[in-house]
Amino acid sequence: MTIYIASDHAGFELKKQIIAQLISHTAIDVGTFTNESVDYPVYAHKLCEKMKQNKSSCGILICGSGLGMSMVANRYSHIRAALCHCPEFAKLSREHNNANIIVLPARFTTLDNAMESLKYFLETEFEGGRHQRRVDLFL
Numbered sequence: 001m002t003i004y005i006a007s008d009h010a011g012f013e014l015k016k017q018i019i020a021q022l023i024s025h026t027a028i029d030v031g032t033f034t035n036e037s038v039d040y041p042v043y044a045h046k047l048c049e050k051m052k053q054n055k056s057s058c059g060i061l062i063c064g065s066g067l068g069m070s071m072v073a074n075r076y077s078h079i080r081a082a083l084c085h086c087p088e089f090a091k092l093s094r095e096h097n098n099a100n101i102i103v104l105p106a107r108f109t110t111l112d113n114a115m116e117s118l119k120y121f122l123e124t125e126f127e128g129g130r131h132q133r134r135v136d137l138f139l
Contacts, residue, residue, distance in 0.1 A: 001025075001056060001057065001058060001122075002026075002028065002054050002056070002057040002058075003022070003025050003026070003027045003028065003057065003058055003059070003060065003122075004027070004028050004030055004047045004050045004051060004057060004058075004059045004060070005018065005019065005027045005028065005029055005030070005047075005059065005060040005061075005062075006029070006030045006031055006032070006043040006044065006046060006047040006059070006060075006061055006062070007031075007032060007043065007061070007062035007063060007106070008032060008038050008039070008040035008043060008062075008063045008064070008068075008069070009032060009034070009035050009036060009037050009038050010062075010063055010064035010106050010107060011061075011062030011063045011064065011104070011106040012032055012034065012035040013035065013106070014062050014104065014106040014109075014111065014114060015029070015060075015062050017111050018060065018062075018111075018114060018115065018118065021111075021115055022118075025122070027060070028050070030043065030046045030047050030050060031043050031046060040063045040068045040069055040072070041068070041072045043061075043069075044061055044068075044069045044072035044073050045072065047059050047061060047073070047101070048072075048073055048076045048078075048079055048101075051076075051078065051079065051100065051101075052076070052078055055078070057100075058100050058101065058102075058121075058122070059073075059079075059081075059100065059101035059102070060101070060102055060103075060104065060118065061073060061081065061101055061102075061103045061104070062103070062104045062105075062106050063103075063105070063106065064105065064106055064107045065105050065107060065108065066083040066084075066085075066103045066104060066105035066106075066108075067083065067105075069081070069103050070082075070083045070103045073101050073103065078100075079100060079101055080093075080097055080098060080099045080100055080101070080135070080138065081099065081100075081101035081102075081103050082097060082099035082101070082102060082103060083103045083105065084102050084103065084104065084117045084121065085105060085108060085109065085113075085117075086113065086117060087113070087116045087117045087119070087120045088120075089117070090102055090117040090118070090120040090121040090124070091120040091121075091124050093121065094120070094121055094124035094125065094126060095124055095125070095126065095127045095131070096127065096131045096134075097131070097134075097135060098126040098131070098132075098135050099121070102117065102118060102121040104117065104118075
């Protein structure tokens, strides 16, 4: 599975650490590439456009609070971005909502928490069933 990853300046350091630890996966970094101030919507849009071209991909967005990236990403009809503060949210976002982007709040998480959340996000399958009916109502 292709994993796209992007951050703004506030999430840049966490993004670098996550990429270094994604040993069994290849993450395609779509920016930003420094910790100089940038506008987060630019990078959320880049990631979502990449995912539009690759329907089986997933994404990781990182900004200070996670709120801005979530708001931008969820404007796209093919995206279900979930702001995850803990592994349980990541697991539920996949099981119940079939999320295809995990959004991490760099200023409110640790690397260990982010990696555990990401592990659940990548390994958890969508349950379908009654949840599929609800996901279908997103559109």
